[in-house]
Amino acid sequence: GAVVSQHPSRVICKSGTSVKIECRSLDFQATTMFWYRQFPKQSLMLMATSNEGSKATYEQGVEKDKFLINHASLTLSTLTVTSAHPEDSSFYICSARDGQGWTSVQETQYFGPGTRLLVL
């Protein structure tokens, strides 16, 4: 199956700083990438959907100026948490869709390993 990587896997930062998380599709071209956030004991919450070369579509309640998403190429999307605060501490997961080889619906999303963010 396709592989999606995320970096860093874990980050601790001070309140007020910005944190950038990278999501890469390693062996396919991801025309669409999804960013999720998951708080402890809760399900995945979709934050935004990004298509290569265009602006991300944010879900209701997600601040686009706080969570900057850049899908600069077919293999890379970044999420920047600007001026992070302790309430932003969460598990951030990206997933990618292979727009070219989408032969079956179950291939719709390949998940990265996640990034655990802790804001002090």
Place this chain on the structure above:
Amino acid sequence: GQNIDQPTEMTATEGAIVQINCTYQTSGFNGLFWYQQHAGEAPTFLSYNVLDGLEEKGRFSSFLSRSKGYSYLLLKELQMKDSASYLCAAMDSNYQLIWGAGTKLIIKP
């Protein structure tokens, strides 16, 4: 509105069988997914159903009834490593996944 319901937590014994239920309401329907998520890790794909009936894959099986908006994941011959959260997700008419809150499965020796 769109909604997915599944039990919060279940407990089962090693070697036994457990069934995790999921009911869904979505705007349109393009299939039902089950994912396994171990603590601190991202979800991994288990199964996909779009037609009514049972799909068997080794120790795991998944069932779908579209008329009832109902699915279940059946795990047989439970092993300790099956302790995880199991996420049910329905795909709507826009091919967006609507996620349930997950069922935490605890396996006891």
